[in-house]
Amino acid sequence: MFGLEVWIVLWYTGVHGRHVMTTVSTTKIDLLLLGLLLDRPMHGYELYQQIQAEGIDAWFNISMAGVYYSLGKLRDQGWVAESRQRGGRSARKSIYRLTEEGRRAFFAAMEEQAASQERIYLDYDLVIYLVNRLPLQRAIDLLQQRQAFLAGEAQRLQAALDAERKQGGSPLKLAILDHQRRYLAMEQAWLADVIRDAQGEPGADSALAGSPRGLMLLSGDLRHYHLPDLIRLITSGQHSGTLTVSDGRVVRTLSFEKGRPVCASCLRRDEPSTPPAPEQVLEGLCDLFRWQEGEFTFDQTMGCEEWCIPLHLSAEDLLLMGCRWVDNWDIIQRLVPSADAIFEPAMSAQDLERLTLTLTEKQVLEAVDGVQDVSTIARSLGLTLFEASRVFYCLAAVGAVRTADLDKIRLRRVFREIAELVCDSTVAWRTSPDDVSCEEMVNERARHLPLRLHQGRIEDQADPHLKTDKLVELYHEFLLAQLQVVSQTFGRDRAKESFARTLRQLVPELQAVAKRYGFDKLLDLTS
Structure with a gap:
C-alpha cells in the first residue's frame, strides 16, 4: 500500500476548499488511481468500491464518473493499459493495469506534490472579503451557521478518530483524521475571532485588535466608486446604518433603516456647529451626486447624526432627485458610455409606477426598445444629446433601464426589419395602399x-x-403567422418572392444573425 506521504499529500491538496496550483499535468484523481493500481489491476467499479471501502471519499472529493473519466485519460496517455475480460454473467469488463510509463508518472507526480511549494488558497476567504456587503446581523447569523457546521464536523471527526484508535486502525487513516481535526480546530478559532470582529468586539488575537476600522465597515473614495451604485448596494441589501461622505471641508451623512433612506445631515468644518435648514441639507445631498472624489464610509453600527433632517421619499426617488443634479459628462458616461449606446427596459410596470418621473423621463422611457440608440431617441424627442444622456443616466441609476445585451439588440433588429420589410413588400399586391x-x-x-x-x-x-432562446421562439411564431397570411392572401409564390427579397435587403451583419437564429428557414415551415 501507499506510504504515509501519499495519503497526506492527497488529503492536504484535495479537501476543505484548498486548491494547490501544480505544474504537473497529473490531477489529484489521476494520482490516486495510479497509486491504487500500483497494487494490482482493477476494473473501474472495483476501483471505486475500494475508494469507498477505505473511506477515501470521506476526505477526498471523488465520484464514480470522475474515476471513469480519469481512467480514460490515463489510458490515452499510455499510463494504464485497458484489456477486456468476461465477467460472471458473460458481461465483458474493462480491466486497467499500470504500465511502466504510468509507474514512472506516479513517482514523478508524488515527487512534485510531496515537495510542493505552491501557494494554498482558502475559498472561504472570498466570503470574508465580501462580507461587509451584507446587512450586519445577517452576516453574523450566516457566520454563526458556518461556525455551528464546523463544530458538528469537529465532533464527527473526533468520534471517528476515537473509534479508529480503539479498533487499532491504519496509521495512515489516523494521520489523515488528525490532520482534519487540527484544521477544523484552527478554522473554528479563526471564525470565532471573525464573528467577534463583526460584532465590534475584536479579541486579543484578532488582526483587528486596536484598529479603529471594523470588519463590517465599507469604505473607499468616490474616485473609484459610483455613488448611485453604492446607494443601490445599501438599499438592495436592506442595510441599516449611516453613509458618511467628506471632501475634507464638508461632511454629509445619509442614514438608512433596512434599505430605506430616513435622514440626512450636512456639516461644514469651517462653520459654527448650528443646525442647517432642511433646504440646505437637501441641496447638499443632491450636490453630493456631482462629486467625483471624496472619502466615504458606510457604518452599519452608526445611527442618525445630530441635526439629521428626516427624509420622506423612497430610495429610487432619492436617486432620481440626486441624479437630476448631475451636469458633468464624466459622471454621466459612467452609465451612458456613448451616443450610440442602446438601452432596454429593466424594471417591471408595477415597479415603474412607484417612481416619480418627469414628463421627459417618461417619454424617453417609452421610447426605449432595445433597438434605438441614445442619439436616435434624442432626435425623435427633440432633445439635445446631453439632455437625453442625462435622462438615461437617471433612469439607469435607478434601475429602470440597462445597457442592452448585444445579441438581443441584433436579434430584435433582424426581427423588426424582416417583419416590416415583408409587410412593405405586399403593398404592390394590395387592393389599395391603405x-x-x-x-x-x-x-x-x-x-x-x-x-x-x-x-x-x-x-x-x-x-x-426573456432569455434569448425564448425571444427567438416568440419572433419565429410571429413571422410564421405573418408568412402564412401572406401566402394565403397573395399566393405561396409571392410569399416566397417577398421573403427572399427581404433577406437580400438585410445588411450582411443582419443576414448572418438571421441565419444564426434560423429566420432564413421559416418559409419552409409554412408549407
Missing part, C-alpha cells in the same frame, strides 16, 4: 403574442427579461 386587412389578419393570428404590426411598423412589447 388596405390593412393583411396586417389585421397577422395581428389576429398572433394576438396571444406581445407583438403586433401597426401601420407597417412592429410594436415589440416582449418581456425584456
Whole structure:
C-alpha cells in the first residue's frame, strides 16, 4: 500500500476548499488511481468500491464518473493499459493495469506534490472579503451557521478518530483524521475571532485588535466608486446604518433603516456647529451626486447624526432627485458610455409606477426598445444629446433601464426589419395602399403574442427579461403567422418572392444573425 506521504499529500491538496496550483499535468484523481493500481489491476467499479471501502471519499472529493473519466485519460496517455475480460454473467469488463510509463508518472507526480511549494488558497476567504456587503446581523447569523457546521464536523471527526484508535486502525487513516481535526480546530478559532470582529468586539488575537476600522465597515473614495451604485448596494441589501461622505471641508451623512433612506445631515468644518435648514441639507445631498472624489464610509453600527433632517421619499426617488443634479459628462458616461449606446427596459410596470418621473423621463422611457440608440431617441424627442444622456443616466441609476445585451439588440433588429420589410413588400399586391386587412389578419393570428404590426411598423412589447432562446421562439411564431397570411392572401409564390427579397435587403451583419437564429428557414415551415 501507499506510504504515509501519499495519503497526506492527497488529503492536504484535495479537501476543505484548498486548491494547490501544480505544474504537473497529473490531477489529484489521476494520482490516486495510479497509486491504487500500483497494487494490482482493477476494473473501474472495483476501483471505486475500494475508494469507498477505505473511506477515501470521506476526505477526498471523488465520484464514480470522475474515476471513469480519469481512467480514460490515463489510458490515452499510455499510463494504464485497458484489456477486456468476461465477467460472471458473460458481461465483458474493462480491466486497467499500470504500465511502466504510468509507474514512472506516479513517482514523478508524488515527487512534485510531496515537495510542493505552491501557494494554498482558502475559498472561504472570498466570503470574508465580501462580507461587509451584507446587512450586519445577517452576516453574523450566516457566520454563526458556518461556525455551528464546523463544530458538528469537529465532533464527527473526533468520534471517528476515537473509534479508529480503539479498533487499532491504519496509521495512515489516523494521520489523515488528525490532520482534519487540527484544521477544523484552527478554522473554528479563526471564525470565532471573525464573528467577534463583526460584532465590534475584536479579541486579543484578532488582526483587528486596536484598529479603529471594523470588519463590517465599507469604505473607499468616490474616485473609484459610483455613488448611485453604492446607494443601490445599501438599499438592495436592506442595510441599516449611516453613509458618511467628506471632501475634507464638508461632511454629509445619509442614514438608512433596512434599505430605506430616513435622514440626512450636512456639516461644514469651517462653520459654527448650528443646525442647517432642511433646504440646505437637501441641496447638499443632491450636490453630493456631482462629486467625483471624496472619502466615504458606510457604518452599519452608526445611527442618525445630530441635526439629521428626516427624509420622506423612497430610495429610487432619492436617486432620481440626486441624479437630476448631475451636469458633468464624466459622471454621466459612467452609465451612458456613448451616443450610440442602446438601452432596454429593466424594471417591471408595477415597479415603474412607484417612481416619480418627469414628463421627459417618461417619454424617453417609452421610447426605449432595445433597438434605438441614445442619439436616435434624442432626435425623435427633440432633445439635445446631453439632455437625453442625462435622462438615461437617471433612469439607469435607478434601475429602470440597462445597457442592452448585444445579441438581443441584433436579434430584435433582424426581427423588426424582416417583419416590416415583408409587410412593405405586399403593398404592390394590395387592393389599395391603405388596405390593412393583411396586417389585421397577422395581428389576429398572433394576438396571444406581445407583438403586433401597426401601420407597417412592429410594436415589440416582449418581456425584456426573456432569455434569448425564448425571444427567438416568440419572433419565429410571429413571422410564421405573418408568412402564412401572406401566402394565403397573395399566393405561396409571392410569399416566397417577398421573403427572399427581404433577406437580400438585410445588411450582411443582419443576414448572418438571421441565419444564426434560423429566420432564413421559416418559409419552409409554412408549407
